[in-house]
Amino acid sequence: MHKPIKIQVNTDSVTKNKLENRKSYNFILNNRSYNLSINTNIISTRFGVQNIPDQILDLNGIVNIIHLINRFIQSRQRKIPNFMIEISFPVKDLEFWNRAEIKLKLEELVGFFTDIIWKFRFILDQSKPTNPNPRLIFNLQDELELCFWSGGLDSYAGLLNRVNQFPKKKFILASFESQNLNKKIQRKLFENIKQLYPNVEERIFIHNTLGHKNSNEYPYARTRGLFFLISGLSLA
Structure with a gap:
């Protein structure tokens, strides 16, 4: 029987400005270093930013x-x-995890998506907390609908279907940003959509940075779907 691969994930927090409270993760896999940066704020085009809860x-x-490990095994x-x-893995809410x-449900979930057996050991994340930010403000009397929107054709078609079906409802678009090129395209498309549909009020998003490529990358990583789902649920 083979020996399990052991991975130690480390983390730190970096605060650049009110929109850039970032948590960085790093680890070594097969003698190569990887890092990931996650913005700890949900950013709103209209109401500023809000910290993401610890869990x-x-x-x-x-x-x-x-997802990153699964791509490069x-x-x-x-x-x-x-x-x-x-x-x-370091976490803020150690008691919960x-x-x-x-822990069992998490191991079963990621095992299903990766066909790998996972064993988690959680340790306390002692990185400094990010700066608090104001909460998003919504009028509770408004009828709001949150739509996941990537900027792609399929999500655009779904959005148009909902907007045309409910012309009096206000819509908020939730999306995920990664590379700078996609970020610029998404922002331009959102401005165009707002001009066409005034009831599309704003866009909220999380910006992550993971830019790793190598010849061993696994092209069929099912964790990509889980990755986008969790990002969307975080925004919701």
């Missing part, structure tokens, strides 16, 4: 890191029967 921020970090390692990864039922 959601922890989950975002876990799923992002699992070597193909020969994937062929090992009962291939296992033991990962030590150490609950047996939570």
Whole structure:
């Protein structure tokens, strides 16, 4: 039986300005260093920013890191029967993540998406807290609908269907930003949509940075879907 791969994830917080409270994660896999940066704010085009709660921020970090590891596990390692990864991960809400039922469900979930056996060991995230930011302000009397919107054609078609079906409802678009090129395209498209549909009021988003490429990248990582789902749920 093969020895499990052991991965130690480290983290730190960096505050640049009120829009740039970032949490960075780093780890070593197969003698190569990887890093990931997650903005700890939900950013609104209209109401500024709001800090993400600790449990959601922890989950975002876990799923992002699992997705990154899953992309760069070597193909020969994937062929090992009962291939296992033991990962030590820093979290803010240590009591929550150490609950047996939570840990078991998480291991089952990421195991399903990766075909890898995962064993989590959670440790306390002692990185400094990010600066608090004002909460988003919504009028509770308004009828609001939150739409996940990537900027792609499929999400655009879904948005138009909802907007045309409910012309009196106010819509908020939720999206995820990564590379700078996609960011510029999304912002331009959003401004065009607002001009066409005044009831599309604003856009909220999280900006993450993970820009790793190598020849071992796994092109069929199912964790990509989980990664986008969790990012969307965080915004919701």
